[in-house]
Amino acid sequence: MIRFFRLTLYHIYLFYLKRDKNDERLAKFTIFIIFGLILLINTYSIYGFFRLYTSPFTIDDGPVIYISIACIVSVFLGCYLYKEKFNDFSKDLNYNKKYFFYFFLIVILSAVFYIKVAHINRERIFIKRGYSKELIENGGVEPFDPKKRPTSLEGKLKLWYYNNFEKKDSVEVKKTKNS
Incomplete structure (x- = not known):
C-alpha cells in the first residue's frame, strides 16, 4: 500500500513537473493540495457512513473531527513531500497507466461515497424538519x-x-x- 501511495505521488509529481516546466516546489504543492482534498472528502465520507448507519441523527451539527483528521494527515503529507526527493525512482520512467487508473478510481469512488452520504443526510434533514413526502421528492421545492x-x-x-x-x-x- 505504501509503495502504491509513493508511486502514485511520484507519477502525479512527474506529470506536474513536466507541465510546470520543472518547478519542483509547485509540483509538490499541487500534490499536497490534491491529496489534501481527497483526504478531506474521504474522511467526511467515512465519518458520514459511520454516523449515518449507526445513529438516526444527521451530520448537520458541524463535526470538526473529519476536518481535523484531514488537516493533520495533510500536514504530515506536506512534510513527507518536502523531504522526499524521489531519488529511488527513475526520472526516465514512463507513466504507468495502471497507477493513473487507480488514482482516478479512488477519486471517483470518493465522489460517489460523498454524494451518497450527502443524499442520505439531506433526506434525514428534510424528515427532521417535518417536510412532507411530496416536498422531499421534489428536492425541497413546494409545488x-x-x-x-x-x-x-x-x-x-x-x-x-x-x-x-x-x-x-x-x-x-x-x-x-x-x-
Whole structure:
C-alpha cells in the first residue's frame, strides 16, 4: 500500500513537473493540495457512513473531527513531500497507466461515497424538519399553488406567468371539452 501511495505521488509529481516546466516546489504543492482534498472528502465520507448507519441523527451539527483528521494527515503529507526527493525512482520512467487508473478510481469512488452520504443526510434533514413526502421528492421545492399569495419575487413571477399564459390555456381546454 505504501509503495502504491509513493508511486502514485511520484507519477502525479512527474506529470506536474513536466507541465510546470520543472518547478519542483509547485509540483509538490499541487500534490499536497490534491491529496489534501481527497483526504478531506474521504474522511467526511467515512465519518458520514459511520454516523449515518449507526445513529438516526444527521451530520448537520458541524463535526470538526473529519476536518481535523484531514488537516493533520495533510500536514504530515506536506512534510513527507518536502523531504522526499524521489531519488529511488527513475526520472526516465514512463507513466504507468495502471497507477493513473487507480488514482482516478479512488477519486471517483470518493465522489460517489460523498454524494451518497450527502443524499442520505439531506433526506434525514428534510424528515427532521417535518417536510412532507411530496416536498422531499421534489428536492425541497413546494409545488406552485395559484391560490396562495406569493411572498417572493419568484412566486410573483410564477403567478404572473400562470395568470397570463397557463390560466387562459386551461380555460380554452375546458371550453372545448364542454362543447
